[in-house]
Amino acid sequence: MNTLFEKPCLLFLGDVGSALDAKTALGLLQWRPEDCVGQWFLPGCGVDIGIASLDPALARAEGARSLVIGVAPSGGLLPDHWIASLKEALEAGLDLVSGLHTPLQQVTELRECAARCGRQLIDVRIPPSQTTVGSGRARAGKRLLMVGTDCCVGKKYSALALHRAMVEQGLSATFRATGQTGIMIAGAGIPLDAVVADFLSGAAESLSPDNSPEHWDVIEGQGSLFHPAYAAVTLGLIHGSQPDAMVLCHAAGRTHIDEYVDYAIPSLSDCLRAYLAAASLTNPMTRFVGACINTTGLSVAHREICLREIEEELNLPCVDPLCGDLEVIVRSLSSD
Amino acid sequence: MNTLFEKPCLLFLGDVGSALDAKTALGLLQWRPEDCVGQWFLPGCGVDIGIASLDPALARAEGARSLVIGVAPSGGLLPDHWIASLKEALEAGLDLVSGLHTPLQQVTELRECAARCGRQLIDVRIPPSQTTVGSGRARAGKRLLMVGTDCCVGKKYSALALHRAMVEQGLSATFRATGQTGIMIAGAGIPLDAVVADFLSGAAESLSPDNSPEHWDVIEGQGSLFHPAYAAVTLGLIHGSQPDAMVLCHAAGRTHIDEYVDYAIPSLSDCLRAYLAAASLTNPMTRFVGACINTTGLSVAHREICLREIEEELNLPCVDPLCGDLEVIVRSLSSD
Numbered sequence: 001m002n003t004l005f006e007k008p009c010l011l012f013l014g015d016v017g018s019a020l021d022a023k024t025a026l027g028l029l030q031w032r033p034e035d036c037v038g039q040w041f042l043p044g045c046g047v048d049i050g051i052a053s054l055d056p057a058l059a060r061a062e063g064a065r066s067l068v069i070g071v072a073p074s075g076g077l078l079p080d081h082w083i084a085s086l087k088e089a090l091e092a093g094l095d096l097v098s099g100l101h102t103p104l105q106q107v108t109e110l111r112e113c114a115a116r117c118g119r120q121l122i123d124v125r126i127p128p129s130q131t132t133v134g135s136g137r138a139r140a141g142k143r144l145l146m147v148g149t150d151c152c153v154g155k156k157y158s159a160l161a162l163h164r165a166m167v168e169q170g171l172s173a174t175f176r177a178t179g180q181t182g183i184m185i186a187g188a189g190i191p192l193d194a195v196v197a198d199f200l201s202g203a204a205e206s207l208s209p210d211n212s213p214e215h216w217d218v219i220e221g222q223g224s225l226f227h228p229a230y231a232a233v234t235l236g237l238i239h240g241s242q243p244d245a246m247v248l249c250h251a252a253g254r255t256h257i258d259e260y261v262d263y264a265i266p267s268l269s270d271c272l273r274a275y276l277a278a279a280s281l282t283n284p285m286t287r288f289v290g291a292c293i294n295t296t297g298l299s300v301a302h303r304e305i306c307l308r309e310i311e312e313e314l315n316l317p318c319v320d321p322l323c324g325d326l327e328v329i330v331r332s333l334s335s336d
Numbered sequence: 337m338n339t340l341f342e343k344p345c346l347l348f349l350g351d352v353g354s355a356l357d358a359k360t361a362l363g364l365l366q367w368r369p370e371d372c373v374g375q376w377f378l379p380g381c382g383v384d385i386g387i388a389s390l391d392p393a394l395a396r397a398e399g400a401r402s403l404v405i406g407v408a409p410s411g412g413l414l415p416d417h418w419i420a421s422l423k424e425a426l427e428a429g430l431d432l433v434s435g436l437h438t439p440l441q442q443v444t445e446l447r448e449c450a451a452r453c454g455r456q457l458i459d460v461r462i463p464p465s466q467t468t469v470g471s472g473r474a475r476a477g478k479r480l481l482m483v484g485t486d487c488c489v490g491k492k493y494s495a496l497a498l499h500r501a502m503v504e505q506g507l508s509a510t511f512r513a514t515g516q517t518g519i520m521i522a523g524a525g526i527p528l529d530a531v532v533a534d535f536l537s538g539a540a541e542s543l544s545p546d547n548s549p550e551h552w553d554v555i556e557g558q559g560s561l562f563h564p565a566y567a568a569v570t571l572g573l574i575h576g577s578q579p580d581a582m583v584l585c586h587a588a589g590r591t592h593i594d595e596y597v598d599y600a601i602p603s604l605s606d607c608l609r610a611y612l613a614a615a616s617l618t619n620p621m622t623r624f625v626g627a628c629i630n631t632t633g634l635s636v637a638h639r640e641i642c643l644r645e646i647e648e649e650l651n652l653p654c655v656d657p658l659c660g661d662l663e664v665i666v667r668s669l670s671s672d
Binding site: 231233235 | 437528532536538567571613
């Protein structure tokens with residue numbers, strides 16, 4: 001149940017240049033197509049996500065209740081020249097939903113316009129005001145955490161796909177979102193990268209609270225232990241999640257941390273070892289149950305070779321979640 | 337140079353129960369005695385730090401310019417019943433300086449009183465509004481970082497004492513504070529535990545910027561890699577600091593993380609290995625140059641045995657910075 005914002009929604013693409021900038025819109029469309037009535041882009045936009053193009057008034061007439069800013073412009077800041085369009089959406093009767101670093105609430109023009117129109121401004125990147133530090137206490141229920149060799153290797157996708165596969169296999173499972181797109185898809189979650197450092201593992205603990213013994217929380221990963229900027233976020237998430245099981249997410253062929261040319265990604269077996277060492281602090285029984293490999297760009301033949309090679313190296317089931325069957329990882333999960 | 341607040345200062349102890357709660361006052365008195373004109377405690381206070389007892393008006397007459405809240409009440413929140421005393425200080429002509437979680441700026445009564453009296457409210461726990469993520473780029477100059485087996489093992493004290501010993505040995509060195517007491521002592525720094533998670537290593541990078549090749553930044557540590565709540569802060573500090581050298585800080589006899597009975601501290605050699613593995617991500621040449629062991633409570637004879645045992649285990653110079661000579665660690669630092 002989405003308790004964050006009212007649906008269905010219109011996806012706003014602004015005037016971003018490429019589909020890479022439209023991760024949020026594409027994620028929502030992929031995982032919640034029934035909630036997306038259309039897209040709205042500005043002149044100069046380089047992206048078309050292939051659904052009806054509607055302006056806010058038309059979308060409202062089609063039943064839309066919210067406008068979701070579905071793009072992440074460089075730096076995560078709100079471009080000034082989008083404000084007139086966002087006001088148009090408020091005036092058409094839509095709430096605004098944003099995962100940008102700039103809180104909509106801080107933009108005076110939008111705040112005043114929303115008040116005048118009786119609409120809501122919903123900033124999903126503002127974390128709950130969190131003042132409990134991690135307890136380190138073991139919790140009931142089970143947790144499956146995605147961990148990555150880098151950012152943008154498919155951790156969110158893998159978590160959502162595994163969650164779906166687990167539910168299809170009859171397991172009791174909940175997807176737990178830790179980033180803005182995941183939160184919009186799930187309608188709940190904690191934007192972990194926005195939490196104050198002291199409360200990181202405490203926030204991760206509260207994201208997957210005590211549950212029934214057979215229940216699995218499937219937790220979206222963040223960052224990478226091998227990333228010079230974000231490894232701390234990753235470690236806080238690991239320690240608070242206390243994962244019983246982990247899945248390694250990797251983009252085939254990536255050898256270095258994206259945009260950090262001096263930072264090579266270790267061998268995948270070294271990655272496993274580092275994650276096991278980190279996670280064993282709060283859950284000594286933690287283990288890997290599989291690897292999700294993004295093979296986009298490889299031919300079918302090369303994909304199979306790549307997956308079998310990694311499977312052999314890691315001795316773990318290895319699947320491209322975009323096109324492979326995750327049942328083998330779900331089975332490995334149950335083989336306690 | 338202290339650019340944070342005007343000195344000298346009066347140290348406010350409130351009505352806390354024990355000297356453990358008065359870490360900030362004791363730290364300032366120890367490292368900046370020339371800046372402390374007196375102490376002020378409320379009825380019921382269990383601490384006397386052994387300097388002149390003055391009320392704000394008397395302290396002002398002695399030249400005081402600021403009242404420093406020198407205690408950390410449980411939870412770091414400002415007790416309501418202190419507010420009248422703090423207003424008395426403002427009215428006597430003192431600025432207020434606080435490292436509490438509750439920002440003084442958020443207390444309406446104090447904000448109004450400060451405005452009326454033309455005084456400042458200085459919250460050292462509010463980090464600079466930081467929006468740069470870590471770059472991972474190597475910087476000029478050298479960095480020495482304190483790392484601990486736990487919180488409260490003497491990382492701040494060790495950094496300050498090593499900094500002093502290095503300057504005495506003619507090295508060019510700057511103490512870099514990462515916590516509220518250190519920041520009050522240094523008059524500058526970044527409260528790392530209050531930084532938003534995404535910007536942790538970026539904040540640590542900005543704390544020790546490019547410098548001349550022979551200059552050492554001596555960086556106060558935070559938390560511990562073995563702490564289930566705070567390891568993420570520790571890792572972000574390590575990655576952003578890119579330490580050329582580290583000193584392991586430990587409290588003799590401590591076997592478990594304080595207040596986390598399920599969390600045993602690993603052997604000291606395992607601690608070294610874990611810190612080297614973590615730090616080598618952003619500085620593959622990092623190394624340990626010594627260990628600072630807090631032997632409070634041991635007899636002189638036992639202290640020496642304890643230090644020699646650890647020295648043998650770690651093959652590193654090993655000193656109690658409260659009573660030993662740190663020159664041996666400073667020498668080890670220069671032996672590149």
